[in-house]
Amino acid sequence: MADVLKGVPVAAGLTDELTARCERLKALGIVPMLATLRVGENPGDIAYETGAVKRCEKIGIAVRKIILPSDAPAGEITGHIREINADESVHGCLMFRPLTDKAAERAACELLDPSKDVDCMTDASLAGVFTGSGAGFPPCTAQACVELLDYYGVSVDGKNLAVIGRSLVIGRPVSMLLMSRNATVTVCHSHTQSLPEITRRADILIAAIGRARFVDASYVSEGQVVVDVGINLDDEGKLCGDVDYESVAPIVRAITPVPGGVGAATTAVLAKHVIESAERFAL
Numbered sequence: 245m246a247d248v249l250k251g252v253p254v255a256a257g258l259t260d261e262l263t264a265r266c267e268r269l270k271a272l273g274i275v276p277m278l279a280t281l282r283v284g285e286n287p288g289d290i291a292y293e294t295g296a297v298k299r300c301e302k303i304g305i306a307v308r309k310i311i312l313p314s315d316a317p318a319g320e321i322t323g324h325i326r327e328i329n330a331d332e333s334v335h336g337c338l339m340f341r342p343l344t345d346k347a348a349e350r351a352a353c354e355l356l357d358p359s360k361d362v363d364c365m366t367d368a369s370l371a372g373v374f375t376g377s378g379a380g381f382p383p384c385t386a387q388a389c390v391e392l393l394d395y396y397g398v399s400v401d402g403k404n405l406a407v408i409g410r411s412l413v414i415g416r417p418v419s420m421l422l423m424s425r426n427a428t429v430t431v432c433h434s435h436t437q438s439l440p441e442i443t444r445r446a447d448i449l450i451a452a453i454g455r456a457r458f459v460d461a462s463y464v465s466e467g468q469v470v471v472d473v474g475i476n477l478d479d480e481g482k483l484c485g486d487v488d489y490e491s492v493a494p495i496v497r498a499i500t501p502v503p504g505g506v507g508a509a510t511t512a513v514l515a516k517h518v519i520e521s522a523e524r525f526a527l
């Protein structure tokens with residue numbers, strides 16, 4: 245049976261390190277602060293916001309929550325982003341997407357100061373991920389995959405990596421982050437042919453598809469490390485990943501569970517980005 249790569253110890257390790265860094269910043273008179281901007285009452289957004297606030301408070305990061313009604317005019321949303329940009333006491337902003345108005349969402353995203361863009365909403369931050377310039381911050385979930393592999397000592401250097409999914413939130417950025425660590429990456433998507441053949445050849449498989457238990461035993465082979473990014477509800481309303489854990493775990497070397505895998509490390513990565521932003525501001 246596979247080793248289970250849980251996210252909780254990854255988050256705990258990061259939390260300890262970040263608490264110490266937060267204390268050092270406070271000694272310099274800087275209180276790291278995250279602003280959250282939520283439009284509407286999406287339960288998934290509220291759950292993530294609650295987790296993020298709890299994680300930040302544990303570390304000592306201050307949080308300013310901005311909550312707007314779902315019919316908030318675009319001007320009100322951009323007004324808040326402008327205030328966040330201008331406020332030197334705010335070091336990071338997490339905005340919940342998607343907003344109902346797509347044009348407003350794009351405008352708000354692009355307006356955010358990239359130095360405060362702790363979850364990679366702006367094109368400038370994405371460019372930083374793709375060029376490897378170090379500007380901005382990668383998406384927290386994509387970075388959480390990297391932190392998880394690091395924590396469990398899984399080296400990607402020279403390894404074949406298959407990523408299923410090419411979204412700008414996970415698939416593409418995680419591919420770039422791991423390619424910059426010298427992995428050989430195959431990015432797969434809904435038009436990829438012979439997908440199980442490709443994924444079986446990989447040393448490490450990352451599933452970011454959004455389809456409940458899509459990756460079954462036919463997609464994996466012995467010795468692989470499988471990272472399941474998916475968060476789905478199955479037909480019975482039960483939370484599950486993109487990987488069929490029951491059939492895959494007996495075959496592979498290691499696997500992340502859902503829940504309790506990548507998702508459990510994500511808010512700690514968000515906190516890490518806020519601390520890094522505050523450190524860049526301080527130094």
Ligand code: NAP
Pocket residue numbers: 385408409410411412413414415432433434435436439452453454455473474475476486506507510
């Ligand atoms: P997304 O934007 O819908 O992208 C899904 C990707 O999967 C697309 O590139 C799509 O290909 C590909 N895909 C869909 N069906 C496929 C198929 N049959 N074969 C091969 N590829 C297929 O989703 P996302 O935002 O990247 O999220 C992916 C998953 O991660 C979701 O379950 C989401 O809930 C979860 N998630 C987890 C966290 C966390 O903290 N753990 C955070 C965010 C999201 P095309 O490009 O060709 O359409």
